[in-house]
Amino acid sequence: MCAENGDRKLCIICSKGSLDMAYPGLVLANAALMEGIDVIMFFTFWGLDIVNKKKMEHLKVTPIGNPSMGIPNSVAGLPGMTNLATVMMRREIEKLDFPLVEEFLQMIADAGGKLYGCKMSMDMMHLTRDDLFAEVEAVVGATDFMEMSEGAQIIFV
């Protein structure tokens, strides 16, 4: 940030695995890359779902506990409501021509964005490197992340 434009760096920590909280990180990463900013994405806790090969295309949005979706919790908790909300949100995302999660991550990697999994979270969830999207650079610890993020703007999603 202190250096010339070309050295600006953005680190995005993705800690949530819901569809609605996956996109803000992806959109910001993509926008930053388009502006010539270096991008590092660090997937931790529930955010590992975004780069988990078995889960990345099945992220869900749930209307429960989110007053912004306008569905009372007593209804939002009924079976099928999460699927309904997810289908509706996916449709809106497609209408806007935003890519699905895997395609979006591939675009980010192709544009030079670096993807990392959080070691502690992977151990906690019993995941190995093979469970992750191929473009994930490496699995690293929090101290490694602190080194990488020196001089960067950091966003925790």
Place this chain on the structure above:
Amino acid sequence: MCAENGDRKLCIICSKGSLDMAYPGLVLANAALMEGIDVIMFFTFWGLDIVNKKKMEHLKVTPIGNPSMGIPNSVAGLPGMTNLATVMMRREIEKLDFPLVEEFLQMIADAGGKLYGCKMSMDMMHLTRDDLFAEVEAVVGATDFMEMSEGAQIIFV
């Protein structure tokens, strides 16, 4: 951040539309302005509710899925519990003489804070500029936000 005090800049991305997650952004924006720091607020995803004229004074807090509120989910999901929690929180906010959302945003705008809506999110939610609080400066994309936030501290709420 690298320049003298007067050039410090804070960008707050507001992505949540619940009452309890609206206030942290508003409080930090206001505090920063009082300290002479430039403030940009970017309302995206559910955070658009904070500047949505029809919703801004009706933000809710829900006790479900939030163990800090101390209400078991089996009770928290009952009809009326969200309203009860919301009424109680509003009362505490008023007791502390903190302004309501619209008044708070007006104070922030009057003090020079800049408010922006996120274009992608507005398209997704079928909102237009007319749906937003009058003091919202403009509706911009994520790349515009990346340009505005150069050299800033960024907080994602």
Place this chain on the structure above:
Amino acid sequence: MCAENGDRKLCIICSKGSLDMAYPGLVLANAALMEGIDVIMFFTFWGLDIVNKKKMEHLKVTPIGNPSMGIPNSVAGLPGMTNLATVMMRREIEKLDFPLVEEFLQMIADAGGKLYGCKMSMDMMHLTRDDLFAEVEAVVGATDFMEMSEGAQIIFV
């Protein structure tokens, strides 16, 4: 951030009081201290639970409203599910030899990390300094926090 390595500073705002959202702040704080980075933790809103003596060892994780936990909301809301999820997560944390919350905070304080409570939130929740963990440095307002965080990287959890 603009100065030499030794002057790097990280401010972590902890706004959530659930077990799964307490650890990211604690882990990052600890990692930063190990890298020689100055650390300030600011506990606000629900995040005050993390330094609330009566609550800090009883933080919970709830499977409701979190699609990443893979439990349908209609089941996740049943009595006992929050306790079950909490017991399971605590077991994983222990297996990885990560300390419990109080011990973790003590480590952070011993390593020079500074802990602060948010005055507005404490007033809202009717808490006093005596309710907080002994290592909390002080209770301060948002403008104080803005002063402390000058030149820092800020993370909002």
